Amino acid sequence: MNPPTIEVPQSRKHMGWTNVWRLLGFAGVAFFFISAFTPVPNILSRWLGSPSQLEPAQAIVVLGGGVSPDGVLSNSSLRRAIYGILLHRKGLASLLVFFGSASDAGSSEAEIRAEMARELGVSPEVILAAPDARTTREEAVFGETLLRARGVRRILLVTNAVHMTRAQALFERAGFEVLAAPAHEVSSGVSNPEERLRLMRRMLEELVARLYYRVAGYL
């Protein structure tokens, strides 16, 4: 019959966890303020991104960026596709390859982008649509099969700057000489809190993806 000896350890345990939650909460608030109101995301994105290496190549390879079930290209997909078409029109490579898997119903992202390129004046003979790859690793694997048959070794790779490092490593592993052609989807110079948070989120996603690819042995 000694209640204090029972109550005190429970209370201490309660307070111990309370302090852990407070510390986590403080860390989260600090991270939020640093991400939204300081240039840290801008600096990190420049550090994580790949610089542009625009030189003549045998093919321009545009990676997938997402498409909605009703066939509307995502912002990311559209930017990459337009940048790939612009590079082709500059004469940097003769072949233009679009990746992008099929949406739940209807055409694939690759086919939608290929059609867009044709309508923008690119000759159908130089466009390849590769709708089977669903991940960056699959794009490298399918890319190897698709382009090796055409004797392509040197490619201009189009994706966003933060994604480029992982994608470039995978395509180099597949035997290509890769020139980075980053299509900027979120500017590294953004200054409003919402854009900075979006930039930080994109970088965190990419860091987790890199970790996953390393653990899985893809990189």
Place this chain on the structure above:
Amino acid sequence: MGQVFIPILLGVTSVGAYLVGAKGLKLSGTAVQKAASKMLECLGLTFVFLGVNITVGVIVILAARAMTGAFVSLYLAGDESLLVLSLIQGLVFQGWRDLSAPPPSNRSRQ
């Protein structure tokens, strides 16, 4: 201006809320620190729930891929709605903890 607008806005409304609370509603000024501390606890729990939700989501997606062969994007586990839902989980859990905590001992009053 764009970079300082929101911090200034937040500062002004926070001072306004403090004045309304302290002068208008006669709330205790010293309780603000405890309220901030409670807010940090709730947020801490929110981040725990967010981490658990994302981790479990990734495991479920990888398991579904392995077992069914169907492709499910890992990006699903990073949906922005998870942050708000984790906040709700954190708030409920914190409320549960508070309501279940043993009543303060009255030995100190004796």
